[in-house]
Amino acid sequence: MNLSVHLGRLVLQNPVVLTSGTCGYGKEMQPYLDLNSLGAITVKGLSLFPWPGNPPPRIWETKAGLLNSIGLENKGVERFLEEDLPFLEGLTTRVFVNIWGRTVDEYVAVARKLNEVKRIDALELNLSCPNVEKGGATFIADLEVLKRLVGEVRAATEKFLIAKLGPQVCDWETTVALLEEGGVEALSITNSFPALVIDVERMDFVFALKTAGLSGPAIKPLALKMVYDLVGITKLPVIGMGGITTAEDALEFLLVGAKAVGIGTASLVVPSSAIRVLEGIKQYLFRKGITDVEEIIGKVR
Ligand SMILES: Cc1cc2nc3c(=O)[nH]c(=O)nc-3n(C[C@H](O)[C@H](O)[C@H](O)COP(=O)(O)O)c2cc1C
Numbered sequence: 001m002n003l004s005v006h007l008g009r010l011v012l013q014n015p016v017v018l019t020s021g022t023c024g025y026g027k028e029m030q031p032y033l034d035l036n037s038l039g040a041i042t043v044k045g046l047s048l049f050p051w052p053g054n055p056p057p058r059i060w061e062t063k064a065g066l067l068n069s070i071g072l073e074n075k076g077v078e079r080f081l082e083e084d085l086p087f088l089e090g091l092t093t094r095v096f097v098n099i100w101g102r103t104v105d106e107y108v109a110v111a112r113k114l115n116e117v118k119r120i121d122a123l124e125l126n127l128s129c130p131n132v133e134k135g136g137a138t139f140i141a142d143l144e145v146l147k148r149l150v151g152e153v154r155a156a157t158e159k160f161l162i163a164k165l166g167p168q169v170c171d172w173e174t175t176v177a178l179l180e181e182g183g184v185e186a187l188s189i190t191n192s193f194p195a196l197v198i199d200v201e202r203m204d205f206v207f208a209l210k211t212a213g214l215s216g217p218a219i220k221p222l223a224l225k226m227v228y229d230l231v232g233i234t235k236l237p238v239i240g241m242g243g244i245t246t247a248e249d250a251l252e253f254l255l256v257g258a259k260a261v262g263i264g265t266a267s268l269v270v271p272s273s274a275i276r277v278l279e280g281i282k283q284y285l286f287r288k289g290i291t292d293v294e295e296i297i298g299k300v301r
Contacts, residue, residue: 241253
């Protein structure tokens with residue numbers, strides 16, 4: 001059975017990817033699953049400098065998902081290269097690194113540093129974070145800044161470039177055209193959804209920053225529609241994610257046209273979830289007598 005998927009010039013041995021922020025810097029997951037059996041892992045969003053993130057609480061469970069207010073905490077690119085790269089160099093799976101910045105220049109600086117690292121297969125731009133130069137509006141919601149960001153990052157790196165989208169996109173067609181023209185090579189979607197939870201006993205917001213990002217099964221049908229719509233307006237390969245817990249969930253994303261699928265919150269519940277999803281995809285293909293996973297991609301349009 002051929003499980004490999006082609007994302008333009010990047011080939012994954014299978015379509016199952018761990019999403020950013022839900023698998024640490026890689027080695028945290030090692031006790032729970034064989035990372036080399038996955039299509040790719042995506043390292044936690046890295047910034048130029050270490051970033052402390054938001055005050056607690058940072059996680060809140062809902063009936064069908066999770067709100068997080070991690071606030072992009074990370075150890076910074078230098079410490080990542082020193083402390084985590086050696087482990088990643090021992091892996092054979094694809095390594096994606098999610099990056100973010102408070103300004104365009106910070107994104108560019110991180111991309112430039114990572115460009116020199118052979119082991120890294122792709123950079124994923126987290127475009128759902130606040131732009132401090134524009135009063136905190138997300139990069140993805142400001143087309144002028146987005147154009148400059150993509151252009152400057154593209155000039156700074158030869159790595160396979162993924163843009164990660166979320167519900168903050170205002171004008172899908174214009175945004176996608178801009179990313180395509182700017183040299184982005186794949187789109188991943190979706191990041192978490194801005195959401196709110198109130199502590200009725202304290203009569204206050206649960207999170208210090210009031211809103212937080214909703215992920216997990218609650219967003220799956222929303223994410224699936226986003227993938228379906230996005231596939232209809234782009235020629236770029238799409239990596240679909242949002243609430244995928246089972247192989248059936250993942251198959252829905254592949255059938256509407258995602259070339260690969262991301263497992264996020266499910267790994268926080270059962271760390272080996274991605275393996276279960278991968279095994280389920282194999283069983284499904286076997287049961288259907290399909291020998292190449294790419295045969296089912298986009299079959300439901
Ligand atoms: C705890 C946590 C941390 C996350 N950190 C990042 C991050 O650093 N960068 C990013 O682009 N997405 C981040 N995400 C979003 C996930 O990668 C994923 O896009 C989203 O949660 C939807 O997938 P899921 O429902 O399978 O979790 C984070 C999600 C969670 C739950």
